[in-house]
Amino acid sequence: MTTKKDRTPGRPRRFDPDQAVATAQGLFHAKGYDSVSLAELTEALRIKPPSFYAAFGSKHGLYARVLDRYAETGAxxxxxxxxxxxxxxxxxxxxxxxxxxxxxxxxxxxxxxxxxxxxxxxxxxxxxxxxxxxxxxxxxxxxxxxxxxxxxxxxxxxxxxxxxxxxxxxxxxxxxxxxxxxxxxxxxxxxxxxxx
Amino acid sequence: MTTKKDRTPGRPRRFDPDQAVATAQGLFHAKGYDSVSLAELTEALRIKPPSFYAAFGSKHGLYARVLDRYAETGAxxxxxxxxxxxxxxxxxxxxxxxxxxxxxxxxxxxxxxxxxxxxxxxxxxxxxxxxxxxxxxxxxxxxxxxxxxxxxxxxxxxxxxxxxxxxxxxxxxxxxxxxxxxxxxxxxxxxxxxxx
DNA sequence: GAGGTTTTATAGTGATGACTACAAAAAAGG
DNA sequence: CCTTTTTTGTAGTCATCACTATAAAACCTC
Missing domain, CATH: 1.10.357 (Tetracycline Repressor; domain 2)
Known part of the structure; x- marks a missing residue:
């Protein structure tokens, strides 16, 4: 039921934010928050900074989502x-x-x-x-x-x-x-x- | 016997490197290596970057001296x-x-x-x-x-x-x-x- | 005081950090 | 087809990082 093909106007996303959070979790866990740069994140997620900020707001915003995911899956x-x-x-x-x-x-x-x-x-x-x-x-x-x-x-x-x-x-x-x-x-x- | 008034040529230092190491030890211990910037160090030591680098070589060089001092005085x-x-x-x-x-x-x-x-x-x-x-x-x-x-x-x-x-x-x-x-x-x- | 030596302060360097202005692209509704 | 909406890529922004080129200043010996 939760396919990403909703009927919403506008150009569709080319990446899955949930998958991006999962990837970011691996990076943050492996290297620590400080040592993961935005350049590294956007490269790993195969997206450009504007897409990153449109989806997560900030590096802290993504980290907050990673923490939530960790609490559910890794903690x-x-x-x-x-x-x-x-x-x-x-x-x-x-x-x-x-x-x-x-x-x-x-x-x-x-x-x-x-x-x-x-x-x-x-x-x-x-x-x-x-x-x-x-x-x-x-x-x-x-x-x-x-x-x-x-x-x-x-x-x-x-x-x-x-x-x-x-x-x-x-x-x-x-x-x-x-x-x-x-x-x-x-x-x-x-x-x-x-x-x- | 270890007064700093030796008869050496050249302009004399206006700060005591050992005292600088002690001050830096406090900073590094309080905030951690990464969180202490060179600007913060030079301000706390009341010296300019060139004096800093002439005396210690690098931020790492000063930190090495701080570690030695800690092993003797704080550990x-x-x-x-x-x-x-x-x-x-x-x-x-x-x-x-x-x-x-x-x-x-x-x-x-x-x-x-x-x-x-x-x-x-x-x-x-x-x-x-x-x-x-x-x-x-x-x-x-x-x-x-x-x-x-x-x-x-x-x-x-x-x-x-x-x-x-x-x-x-x-x-x-x-x-x-x-x-x-x-x-x-x-x-x-x-x-x-x-x-x- | 002249020449040599070392430290000083001024004013930078280039790299990298998180983040963004802008306009083209790709979808929907009319 | 045209407008609206959202995402995209290009190409930046500005702050801060550790570090330095250069020349004047302050000491020594002669």
Whole structure:
């Protein structure tokens, strides 16, 4: 049903904006927001700057769409991992291990797009990425707080710290095995922290 | 003895290069290599670009001197912390806690200059910083390997992961208390990992 | 004070960053 | 066919980046 052949007046687009967002996601994930230039983007998308700006408004506009797409397709499915019918510590360990696997899965796009974007030099890109990061940490904190309200803050901070570290190490070329080993060691600490 | 009044021919310098390196260290640490422009540097140092290039050769040249200075004045004193007369796990915990305290000590210069520099967009700055990071991890690995050869690699990777995470969280504005809390949770995992 | 040496300030360089004015091209409706 | 609407490609804009050519200024030795 969602074919692009609607009956709209005007010259038709010669490219698919959704496909362009997917391509841009690969670039931003591989090189980071700052290191992807507009010239590089327009070349990869096979379009000229005016077409780019007509479709996305700005580099930030495209990045915002990339973040949305990442949240749907590439990010960690927190809702599936943080389960109410299993021990909290087990789920948090699963979270860290999922992160390790995801961050090291594709050497072309290592780490987490959101966490790395939160450290961009560009102020707007950093703010946009940080919003997703804050939201994710909020979900984790709420999940822990349900059964361990006293420990929720420090456990969430610890998880966030380890995940940022895993993403950074993935970017330095660490493979899944090494990331998983660190994730599991961190997991041991969680058992201890959440055992009354 | 090291006054700057040597009997050398030529017009005398109107600024102290060592003091300039110290000032630049503050700037690089506060904003990151990429975000400090030459215009900003020359303004902060109260010198013009030609004086800058005569003294340091390039922005990279100054950054190299800043890294050397940081290793001497601001970095974690690994030699003092990793002691042979105390349990390895205790010393590694002390290392993480020292990192937490250092990274959060001054809100103007949060995190670790070396670890953050290793994630710069500029290739040369990244390489120069990474050399220090690799060297530091080598010291840690050798220290652990002396008494726990089998665990040295994964423990060192874990420590490195947590330290990068602590530095990143410091940059996001986390205070010393929160950093210390995460460092201590990580420390629990180390006890477990190094208890035969 | 003349000649040699080094640092200084003025005023640039070329490359690259994100972004845009403009008019031709390609579709629809009348 | 003519008008309207939207996208396209050409060819720029201006700001900022790290860096530099040049010559005057400030010190030394002789």
């Amino acid at each position: 960690i499915p927190l809702g599936d991992i943080l389960r109410d019918d299993r021990p909290v510590a087990d789920c948090l360990k699963a979270l860290l291990e999922d992160a390790a696997r995801r961050y090291g899965a594709d050497p072309k796009t290592p780490g987490c797009l959101v966490l790395e974007g939160s450290r961009a030099n560009d102020t707007d890109a950093r703010a946009a990425s940080s919003a997703f990061q804050v939201a994710a940490e909020g979900v984790i904190r709420a999940y822990v707080a349900e059964r361990f309200p006293e420990a929720a803050d420090r456990v969430t901070n610890f998880i966030g710290t380890v995940m940022v570290g895993l993403s950074a190490k993935a970017r330095r070329g660490h493979d899944v095995d090494r990331l998983l080993a660190s994730a599991r060691i961190a997991g041991h600490a969680l058992s201890q922290e959440l055992s009354r | 974690i004193p690994l030699g003092d912390i990793l002691r042979d007369d105390r349990p390895v796990a205790d010393c590694l915990k002390a290392l993480l806690e020292d990192a937490a305290r250092r990274y959060g000590a001054d809100p103007k210069t949060p995190g670790c200059l070396v670890l953050e520099g290793s994630r710069a967009n500029d290739t040369d700055a990244r390489a120069a910083s990474s050399a220090f990071q690799v060297a530091a991890e080598g010291v840690i690995r050798a220290y652990v390997a002396e008494r726990f050869p089998e665990a040295a690699d994964r423990v060192t990777n874990f420590i490195g992961t947590v330290m990068v995470g602590l530095s990143a969280k410091a940059r996001r504005g986390h205070d010393v208390d929160r950093l210390l809390a995460s460092a201590r949770i990580a420390g629990h995992a180390l006890s477990q990992e190094l208890s035969r």
